[in-house]
Amino acid sequence: MIFYFSGTGNSKHVAEELGKLLNTPVKNIADYYDEVTTLKKFSIGVEKDDFLGFVSPVHSWGLSKSMSRFLKRTKINYQGNKVFAVMVCGDTCGKAREMLSETLKKKSGIKCDFVCSIQMPNNYIVMKGFGTDSDELAKQKLSTAELEIPQIADAIKSGKTFDRYVVGGQPFLKGRIIYPLFMKFTLGDKKFFAEDTCNGCGLCVKNCPEKNITLQNSKPKWLGHCVKCLSCIHRCPKKAIQYGKVTKEMGRYYYKKGDS
Ligand SMILES: Cc1cc2nc3c(=O)[nH]c(=O)nc-3n(C[C@H](O)[C@H](O)[C@H](O)COP(=O)(O)O)c2cc1C
Known part of the structure; x- marks a missing residue:
């Protein structure tokens, strides 16, 4: 196993x-x-x-x-x-x-x-x-x-x-x-937000392994027990999720079969 x-x-x-x-x-x-x-x-x-x-x-x-x-x-x-x-x-x-x-x-x-x-x-x-x-x-x-x-x-x-x-x-x-x-100071999720391009698809909710995201008015809301796996930000199909001012210009990545 x-x-x-x-x-x-x-x-x-x-x-x-x-x-x-x-x-x-x-x-x-x-x-x-x-x-x-x-x-x-x-x-x-x-x-x-x-x-x-x-x-x-x-x-x-x-x-x-x-x-x-x-x-x-x-x-x-x-x-x-x-x-x-x-x-x-x-x-x-x-x-x-x-x-x-x-x-x-x-x-x-x-x-x-x-x-x-x-x-x-x-x-x-x-x-x-x-x-x-x-x-x-x-x-x-x-x-x-x-x-x-x-x-x-x-x-x-x-x-x-x-x-x-x-x-x-x-x-x-x-x-x-x-x-x-x-672990003590940086795992917070207060800096995550969704831009207007978010279409409320809910993939971030589904993909979060910690059940830390819900949809409120068709936008993700982070619930305060993030572990910073970054699934939400990387897998958003609209690249609508950001973290403070840091991620706007950064790339996104998640494993896809066939990339190698
Ligand atoms: C919060 C966080 C901290 C990380 N710290 C390290 C690190 O100390 N050393 C490193 O080589 N990679 C680090 N990484 C990169 C990941 O370990 C690496 O991309 C890994 O392959 C991701 O695996 P996953 O796709 O299964 O989540 C970090 C990633 C995150 C999200």
């Missing part, structure tokens, strides 16, 4: 491809949103001979808030399965693997046997100085990923070491100092 979280489809794609290659079911943790947010502890069983995998985007050189919360609140009925995690980044991962392994060990007593990273196109556009990749770079990352996914699956199956995790510079500063500040 592979559990994934995804804002713009990169992690979903990686999880689904690994699921096919490892012949194991794939679950979107957004489907457990109600259980995870309302129950104190919620249990999930995994078949004895199955894999147990986690695929998550890297957020601020650490673990995405949704995956972190899922690991903290879910009791996984582990039966000695082979455990792996794939961190899906745009560039570098900092302390994401440590956060995943530590949370899994602490909350469920499960040791992660295998962790690697994979680069996919960047989706962080809500801060000056960041942005989507050029078309050429995005294409290059996608085609490299298509080659790496089967290699990752082979390594998981055979138990071989697979030394591919892009830490990047200053991992302690980024992962242990910037990450907690990022």
